[in-house]
Amino acid sequence: MTTQLLTERLSQVGWHQTADQIDGLLEDASRDNVPYSEFLNTILLNEIEKRDSVALEKRLLKAKLPFQKTIHDFDFKFQPSISEKRVNEVLTCRFIENGENVLLLGPPGVGKTHLSVAFSMEAVIKGYSSLFIRADDFINECRKAEKAGLINRVIKRWSRPDLLIIDELGYFPFDDFSANILFQVISKRYDKKGALIITSNKITYSNKR
Structure with missing residues (x-):
């Protein structure tokens, strides 16, 4: 399977974070001889972190705060x-x-x-x-x-x-x-x-x- 086809399929299922980084992820996994399970866990964590980040940004936008201070x-x-x-x-x-x-x-x-x-x-x-x-x-x-x-x-x-x-x-x-x-x-x-x-x-x- 070509990297381009893999990128397209990742985008189709909404894994845009992984699609954007797939070349580097595959290169790192091949170089370091990363087990399949660890590789899958890495891309899953990347997607979860990205989705959490997007969801946080949406909640902050909907909150309509006059400024952002903690x-x-x-x-x-x-x-x-x-x-x-x-x-x-x-x-x-x-x-x-x-x-x-x-x-x-x-x-x-x-x-x-x-x-x-x-x-x-x-x-x-x-x-x-x-x-x-x-x-x-x-x-x-x-x-x-x-x-x-x-x-x-x-x-x-x-x-x-x-x-x-x-x-x-x-x-x-x-x-x-x-x-x-x-x-x-x-x-x-x-x-x-x-x-x-x-x-x-x-x-x-x-x-x-």
Whole structure:
């Protein structure tokens, strides 16, 4: 069998990573007298790594993050009030598995958005689907969807991901319609045990015990 024919057949079954490297792989295997089983394992691992990489890129694209930063970029010394222990617990993504919610509250500039993005990045790396949306964009999309008659579509889109992040909730005023849509989204996510992260600079104090 010619290398060209082998390349074509590899491409036909979707093994494009191997098809692109087959000449080098065959040359290395022949030179080093690699057993058939080891050679097959090598090309399988190459394909798995490539597909995992592509899937990760797709999840990151769908997450619509405003920027890509991990927890390693966060300066805990600059914000000593933030508990590293609690942050590390969230990074396990157990809250997603349990369908729980995370609230990040505090004034502007303390790193709420950075943390929410870092949590989303970790979730995406672990294989979960995620979607980030700012509260003002949520409101604007509700208005556009209402005019276009597509409100059910956006509700489904916001209800579908394993993790939904709503940034700066409370900073932008919600009208009755967008507030109702937010309630519907949260209700649907609750029914399907969808996890939620909310960042807000609105902190309510209460004397109730």
